[in-house]
Amino acid sequence: MPSPTADNLPSPAATEVPTADGPMPAQLWRPPSGRGPGLVLVQEIFGVSAYMQARAADLAGLGYLVLLPDLYWRLGETVDESRPDVLEQGLGLMARLDFGAAVADTAAALAALRARPEVDGGAGLVGFCLGGGIAFAAAASAAPDVLVSYYGSALPDLLDLAPAVTAPSLHHFGTADDYLPMEQVERIRQAVERPGVEVHLHPGAGHAFDNPSPAFHHAEASAAAWAQTVEFLRRELPAA
Template sequence: MPAHLWLPPSGHGPGVLVLQEIFGVSDYIQRRCADLAALGYVVLAPEIYWRIGTLRVDESREDFLEQALALVQRVDWDAALADSVTALATLRARPEVAGGVGVAGFCFGGGLAFHVAAAAEPDVLVSYYGSALPRLLDLAPRVTAPSLHHFGTDDAYIPMHQVEAIRDAVAGPEVEFHLHPGAGHAFDNPHPVFHHPQAATSAWATTTRFLADHLPVR
């Protein structure tokens, strides 16, 4: 399975597994990985689409969203979960990693990260608008890691009644759940179709603080 690795300036630190949105390990996802590395984390981003022979969607095409939605339908979820759990174990075993390992995901990857957290017990979970979460809520009792969830209140793919059901299911003493007013799905993605600057800025500030609290860089 192809994967991308970023090392922090120190060359070592806690690990963060980053799981892609439906467009693949896009330029945007790679920038977020670089942002995490700059904070002191060892970051690994596996190419989850590798089994279907396509690594990413061409976001310069007008039909890029339709492309991505068709592509994600071809993913074998169980295989993607197994690959992600393997990637987490690989990251944890790397000599550069010290101080724990977390998992973070965006969109498709947000739901996948939640399932990984239920299956493999990472030290922390960050999920941005996890699109699969409505069908994974029976796993919530198995997610014991400190967890952070972000959702926009205007998400066309995950309506508010589902967001509220997710919030109720995952609630716990070490769970933070943030709603971003006026933001739609994929609000952190800088593409003009999705981007909500205020929500993106606020969510990233919360994410960096949450990681500093629960997966500190020494």
């Protein structure tokens, strides 16, 4: 996974996002300039993992102010990445997550990010796996300036929202995804297709192909998708 070197990684600051149920913990990465467009990074099933934090740092390195909220905050638990049953932990937390509340929390995070004085030039959503679906659902009501969804696992159940998702959008899928088989991806493509929407298929890649865990990672797909994501963001939500 392409990342800045350890010496160059931006460091996050702890922050909170106001919600109807109280403050949601989050982490905030600032770009080297200290200001720029904003991106809410919407977590995969493993929560605010080391991988999600690395991607947040990558995006900050590109010039974006990046907010990573902890959507599992109401559950009072986090995934222990050192345990061998990490997948089961993630699936268990996802099963207990109130999807509607997570969508509302994501919209609240986008509003909070937009309100920050350091944010210049708009704000968008970037979601992975679980977060790809949550970001899509939030985009239907919160009107982000851009949407990037990596293999959004809930998308087949959210396609009635597609007409309300009007932001320039980028969707990534692997052609060997057992969770989102190609007939489902084709349904998604047909529902979201319009000017300003890109759908990229990555040959031979399975679900969560960008996750660096050996159980999921597909190096070629991860590199290609990231390059496409960077190009899309630079075009649709340019950072100085």
